[in-house]
Structure formats: C-alpha cells, structure tokens
Amino acid sequence: MVERDKTLQKDRTGQGTAKSALANQAGxxxxxxxxxxxxxxxxxxxxxxTVPMHRxxxxxxxxxxxxxxxxxxxxxxxxLLFYYKPTAETAFxxxxxxxxxxxxxxLIRSIHxxxxxxxxxxxxxxxxxxxxxxxxxxPRELTWVSGVLMLFLAxxxxxxxxxxxxxELAYFATKVGTEIVRDVPLIGHTIMKLLRGGEDVxxxxxxxxxxxxxxxxxxxxxxxxxxxxxxxxxxxxSIPISVEKSQKKIKLMPFFPNFLMRDxxxxxxxxxxxxxxxxxxxxxxxxKADPFAPTPMGIRPEWYFLFMFQTLKILPAKIWFLEGxxxxxxxxxxxxxxxxxxxxxxxxxxxxxxxxxxTIFGLIAIGxxxxxxxxxxx
Amino acid sequence: MDTRGKKSMGTTPKEGLSxxxxxxxxxxxxxxxxxxxxxxxxxxxxxxxxxxxxxxxxETTTSVIAGRVGExxxxxGKIFRFGSKPGILxxxxxxxxxxxxxxxxxxxxxxxxxxxxxxxxxxxxxxxYDLTGKNIAGPPPRPLEAYxxxxxxxxxxxxxxxx
Numbered sequence: 001m002v003e004r005d006k007t008l009q010k011d012r013t014g015q016g017t018a019k020s021a022l023a024n025q026a027g028x029x030x031x032x033x034x035x036x037x038x039x040x041x042x043x044x045x046x047x048x049x050t051v052p053m054h055r056x057x058x059x060x061x062x063x064x065x066x067x068x069x070x071x072x073x074x075x076x077x078x079x080l081l082f083y084y085k086p087t088a089e090t091a092f093x094x095x096x097x098x099x100x101x102x103x104x105x106x107l108i109r110s111i112h113x114x115x116x117x118x119x120x121x122x123x124x125x126x127x128x129x130x131x132x133x134x135x136x137x138x139p140r141e142l143t144w145v146s147g148v149l150m151l152f153l154a155x156x157x158x159x160x161x162x163x164x165x166x167x168e169l170a171y172f173a174t175k176v177g178t179e180i181v182r183d184v185p186l187i188g189h190t191i192m193k194l195l196r197g198g199e200d201v202x203x204x205x206x207x208x209x210x211x212x213x214x215x216x217x218x219x220x221x222x223x224x225x226x227x228x229x230x231x232x233x234x235x236x237x238s239i240p241i242s243v244e245k246s247q248k249k250i251k252l253m254p255f256f257p258n259f260l261m262r263d264x265x266x267x268x269x270x271x272x273x274x275x276x277x278x279x280x281x282x283x284x285x286x287x288k289a290d291p292f293a294p295t296p297m298g299i300r301p302e303w304y305f306l307f308m309f310q311t312l313k314i315l316p317a318k319i320w321f322l323e324g325x326x327x328x329x330x331x332x333x334x335x336x337x338x339x340x341x342x343x344x345x346x347x348x349x350x351x352x353x354x355x356x357x358x359t360i361f362g363l364i365a366i367g368x369x370x371x372x373x374x375x376x377x378x
Numbered sequence: 379m380d381t382r383g384k385k386s387m388g389t390t391p392k393e394g395l396s397x398x399x400x401x402x403x404x405x406x407x408x409x410x411x412x413x414x415x416x417x418x419x420x421x422x423x424x425x426x427x428x429x430x431x432x433x434x435x436x437e438t439t440t441s442v443i444a445g446r447v448g449e450x451x452x453x454x455g456k457i458f459r460f461g462s463k464p465g466i467l468x469x470x471x472x473x474x475x476x477x478x479x480x481x482x483x484x485x486x487x488x489x490x491x492x493x494x495x496x497x498x499x500x501x502x503x504x505x506x507y508d509l510t511g512k513n514i515a516g517p518p519p520r521p522l523e524a525y526x527x528x529x530x531x532x533x534x535x536x537x538x539x540x541x
Binding site for chain 1: 417420421424428429430
C-alpha cells in the first residue's frame, strides 16, 4: 500500500515537471516574440477588455456568429477550388464530379451553400439588432458603415456564387439579375455588359463571376472586416441607450476568456446545426444550363433577394411618367444609400436621446421584407 | 457575474476542493477535452478525405497509331501520344523503326532524339539512352520502356510489349 502510494507520488511529480517544462518553453517562446514585436500594450489592452452585461447582451453574439460562417465559407471555398473548373464547358461537370466521385465532396459543397445562407441570415439579424439598439451612434458610425458594406458584399458573394455551378436555375436567375441592372439610367447598359462580359450570359460571364467571387470580393471583404473587427476591439461594445439610462451600474464580463468562451460555445452550436442541415438537406445541383432551352418554371433568386424581386414584379409598368421597374431600382438604390448613412441621419441617438422614428422605420422595413418574401413564396 | 466567471476559469486554488469535487472536475475536463477532440476530428476527417484525389478511370491504352510510313527521315524521331503519356518513335539510320516511352526514368521529363549523337537524350539533366532504350550516361537509373512496332500498310502501330 505504502509502496503504491510512493509510485503514485512519483508519477505525479513526473507529470508536474513535464507540465512545468512545457510551460517554461511556452514562456520562453512568448518572451522571444515579445522582445521582437512590441505588442505588450495591445496584449494588456486585450486582457482588460470587458463586455457589458445587460438584458440585450445576447445580440452581441450575432456578429461573431456571422464571422464564424464567414470563416467556414473561406475554408470550404478554398476546398471547392481544388476540383472546380470555371468554364462553361467544364463547370457543371466538375461540380458533378465533386459531388459524386470526390469523398465528402457533396458535404463540402452543401456546407458552403448552407453556410452562405446562414451567414446572410445572421448578418441581417446582426444589422437589425445593431439598428434597434442604436449601436451605430457616435463614436461607432464607421463600424456601421463598414458592416453595411460587408452585407452588400455578402449579397454580391451570394449572387456571383449562385452562377458558378452553371446549372439551369442559376443561369436564368443570373440572366434576370443582370438584366435588371440594364434599367439603371445612363450607366445601366455599360454595367450589365461589364458584368456579363458581353451582351449575353455566356462562358465569359462565368469567368467574370468566378473572378469576382474568389478574388475581388474576398480582397475587398477582408479590408472591411479587418477595419470592422479592429474598431469593435478598440471601442468595445456599445451599451444601449435604454440600459444606459435605466441602470446606474452595468455589470462587466472580461472579454478574455469569459466572453470568448461563450462565443466559442455559440460557434460549436452553429457548427453542429450547419453540419446537420448540410447533411440532411444536401444542396442540389440540378440540370446543366442550356442557353437554348426555354426558361423552366419557378426561376427566382436566393431568398435574400426575393423581397426586391417581388417588389419589381408587382410594380405597374408605368408610374406617372417613369417606368415602374426603373422606379423600383432607383428606390432600392436610394434605400441602400440611406442605410449606409443611418448614423449620420439619426443625430438624436448620438446625443443619447431615444429616437422613436428609427424604431418605427426599422419595424416597417422588417415587416415589408417578411411580407414580400412571403408573397414571393406563395 | 464577472467574479463567477473568473472562478470558473480555474483561478480558484485547487487545495480548497474536496476529493469529490476534484473527481467531478476531472470528469468535466475529460468530457470537455473529449468533446473538443471529437469535434476537431469530425471536421478534419472529411477534409483530409476530400483532398485525396478520387480514382479516375485511366485510359489503358495498349496500342496507338504513332505515325505514317514516310513521315520520318532516317536518323530522326518524333513524339506521339500514347494514352496520357508521350512516346517516342525513331527511324534509325539503318531504316529500322523503334518506339519507347518518352518519359525519362530520372525525373519524368520528356526525352528527344538527337540526330547528331544518334541516340536518345533528355534535356533536363543530360541523360543519355541508346537505341535500345538503355540508359548509357547521365542520371537516368533505368532504361526506357520499349514498345512493339508493327507496320500495317501505311500506318505505324505502336503497342505495349506483352510481358
């Protein structure tokens, strides 16, 4: 008995020295780096960073969730590039090969498609929660601007990525989508030709969309994302005006590791949901695009474009002296610009006053989007 | 809230814990670590499998038409397609057709016929093969694979030697 205790003790001390040796090594490596890169200030800042705790804290997780889906997109996107061939002759076949012959190819593609949709969904929720909590008010105006621009880019990712498998649905949706651009006065036709790489949707369009999807959009997105995350870290989380007014003392939680751990737990749940959806409802490929076949029934864009698509559909051909479609496009363009400039329009929130008009506009927007999307599905 | 958070991150001294609590903590750590490991594994496993190129049916070419009679002058050679790989057809000074795999046995470069040397040469690392395909100088470790040459009318048919 005594002997066994001794051996046990020996084991424990052995384990202890191994652990401390590892810790020493880690410490030495950290020192080596700190000697060369003077980031102690940043590290101190990060270790003191806190997150306010109140009844709206849940919304702080949405941005991180969107970031998670974006990381999934980057990883799966890179993987898809291993097999994808971006020409009109080979695109469909290469995706078909990927889905039928490559091990887990169907899963990687399904995850890429589903994660794209979830990303847009969480980004929309993130946008609206930030809007309703007035988190965009001074000093976070530019964080909002960069976020809105990233949402637009994300929709661009969705639109350009939709065409890449070169299937029937995507081909005609792209035809319609790029045709709408033509209605923009003066520059519309030129933009359409630039997007399509000619007058029609052809292999040239596929090449352009591929370049936009895997090079131009990611590069632009990373710049904005870098700024967005930097600003969030630097300025910390915004406390809603209502909380600021009603609570004298706001509880704080250390960002590292407490909030980060919660974030990671959220990411784990997101990964689980994503994997389950992607495996249970694999993204379909459909039929290869045939430019000389009649457009099949039920051509419509991805759900996040539906409310705009539906609006253009129900507008009359002529409103006053303007074309209905043109008016719709100009209207959405104007709304897009207004959304970007929200922090500069709502000056009351920056002064710390509750602005009811913002809430009303936000609710109307959500109602409209839900209604139109619903109508489009019926 | 923040003090509770700190406690859960292990700043509490372990000495204050009872045996039971220590055991509980070990169990929780085991499940946490195991959970992280299996999650990580279930992400890595499909990715690694995905990256392994799937088996594609290779055309198993056993015989091709490498050229036509009269196309080559004596003491010259040409490269032809043999399935997915290049082959080399040579007409010797004596007027005899020879065919080999044109893939250098050193590092997979494509060899060529040198009329001045009157044998096969690889430009990459100065490898030399004689007219039987034998490696005679330079780095190549093995002879070139020799093919059977048959003349059927006007066509020069090259086929794999039955081993």
